[in-house]
Amino acid sequence: MIPVGLPHFLVLSAILLVLGIFTMLTRKNAIAVLMGIELILNAANINFVAFTRYGAINFGGQMAAMFVIVIAACEAAVALAIVLNLYRRSQTINVNEANKLHD
């Protein structure tokens, strides 16, 4: 049995990150894109926490993770408000059609 160490956490984090990026780039649904962002943020959180557990940073990592969670909550609130507004304007939340930034 291999003891669980830092590399496992980093690999998990990397997998989560790639999945998050993949989700964010490929899904048409704006909510799904936001969910991809959550995955990326959580991959970062895992890294922070893992570095705290196996490194010598003394809770810095946990604190950073806490901040990230708070910021993620805020970001979700703002992004959802944008998505709602988008839906109200154009009756869709398909990000392919939401190319208003172009103009």
Next chain:
Amino acid sequence: MDQLLLLALVALGLPLLSFVLVIFNQRALDQRAHLISIPAVAFSFGLSLYIAWLKLQTGAAALGPYEWSIDWIRFGIIPGFGPLTIPASVLIDNITAIMMVVVTGISVLVHVFSIGYMRSDERYARYYAFLGIFTFAMLGLVLSSNLFMLYGAWELVGFSSWALIAHWYERPAPQYAANKAFITNRIGDAVLFTGILLLDGEFHTFNLREIFGLVGQGLPITFSLLGFSPETTLTIAGLLLFGGAIAKSAQFPLHVWLPDAMEGPTPISALIHAATMVAAGVYLMARIFPILTADAMLVVACTGAFTSVLAATIALTQTDIKRVLAYSTVSQLGLMMMAIGAGAVSAGIFHLVTHAAFKACLFLGAGSVIHAVHRAQHETNDHEWDAQDIRTLGGLRKKMPLTAYSFVVATLAVTGLPFLAGMMSKDEILSGTLAYGELQGGIAMALPVIGFIVTILTAAYMWRLTFLTFFGPPARRTLYDRIRESPLVMTAPLLLLAAASLWIWYSINPFNPETGRFLTKWVKTTVQVIPPQTAPPFRTGLNVTPHSEPFGFAIAPSATSVLESPMPHQLALSEKSRSLTPLSMWLALGSAVTGLLLALWLYLLRSKRTPSKPRSRTLGILHEIVFRGYYIDSVYNFAVVGTVLLSSRIVAWADEAVIDGVVNATARMTVILSRILGYFDRFVVDGIVTFAGAAMQFLGLMIRSLQSGRIQTYLAWVVASVIAIFIVIRYVVLALP
């Protein structure tokens, strides 16, 4: 201003004034043009007579040769040459005074004669205008004392003769004749001008007397052309000046224009042949005689002799009344040239003067005949015959006695029979030539022989002409009946000229010209100023007694000592000539009578009329050759005109092939080069610009496609960029040394 000068300038200016007045009022004057021209020229004649009286009566000692000069053109200082100033100068000496009388006198009579001859000509006024300028040109020629001004007048004489010969310019023949006369003369003029420039280049003066003075002092060492010795250079200069005289006085190689000049109105022929144009050449040779070297003189004499006998034989075969006279003039001019070449200048001038009278008479007589025949032809409507052909004439003596007898008198004069001026002047020439031949020996002995042969020929052709025209039975009866004597305006000049051909004006004793004033006082042999080594090498040791005042040129003060007396050879010649006069007179008389009898037998007694070709075959061919003027014209046409045409064709070809080829090739090269440059411009220069533009456009397109406005595309770019930055940092920045 001196009285003499004033008179001369007025005499010179009047014909010019007549020209100006008439030429600008042609339409208004029309048939009244002579009312202006004749008084002007007549007054000029009067003044000339007065000048001659003043000059000759008071004698050279009293007045001396009169020279007056102003600076005409100043060229400033020419580098390598020195100051060049061309003066306008007038020289009045005995020869000038005599020539002025001759020129204006003949001119007045021609003017008067033309009233009748040119009546109802459509360019009557133009004709009179050009008569005026012709007289003016000739007067200017005899009055000028420097070669440059003389050359100007010389050219003006050529121009006026051209204008007058071409009077009937609608017809091709006068055009051709005028152009031929002009071009032939231009050849001589070019040679003459070369000679003048040579003298000016060496002596730095155009003035004749200064040149004589410089030559008389002994030739400067610098006087040499292309390294020739001074003597040779002087010979060349003399021959170049003679070249001008050859053309003007119709001497051998350039005599061809004079017979053709008969296409002009007949009074013009009289003026050209007697007093103006052809006299100019003889006059020039007499003028420049002092600087002629022995070699140059020999050339002049031989040319004159050859021309004389050549023209006399041609005259013997001609059938056109005016052409006979034309060749006669050429022949007589040859005699004058021969005299000058032999050193008997005064004889040459004497013959020039007497010849002017009787040749003018002959030409005006011919004009009178032509006029009468034309009128008769007009009345009978018979234009089949040439009015100037002596074969159509005959017996005119009874119809137009005044014309006929003045013509006969003039013929007697030209033949050289006693009691006429022609005999005296011709005998002077012959005795001078004989003396020259005896003193010189060798080839020079041929000259007097030729002289006597010419005398026989002259008598023969002149009496042939006279007999066929005025004696014997008429050839065309219908025409003959209609012929009437010409009006008084035409016959009066004839009678005056016939009277002027009598001996009495020149000498009391018809057999000895030395008894008159003409030769002894007025025109004495010009002094030659040539240094002894170039003078004719006469082998005689005559006792030399210095003569007093020689005629003509007063000598530049600096050269007085050299020129006070004639050169020994000059005296030897004149002594010898005087001693030979009786001999030559008998010989000449014999020759003239021989010729006269020959003509009498051939054309009046032997048969009724045989002016046409002889029957014998050999003689026929010979006749044809002589009749065609020895084919000299044809040779010129072939050699000169042909060569000119051929060379122009070659030049034209060269122009087309070579010069045009080069130009065209250059043009083509330019086009090709431009096209290359065009391509370069379009593809390289423009290409860079276009490429820059296109690249920018492409880049813009690329960058625009980044800004799709889609959030996911942006995110993809962010991810790609992060990966790129990572790679750059990891493999580039950290890999740097």
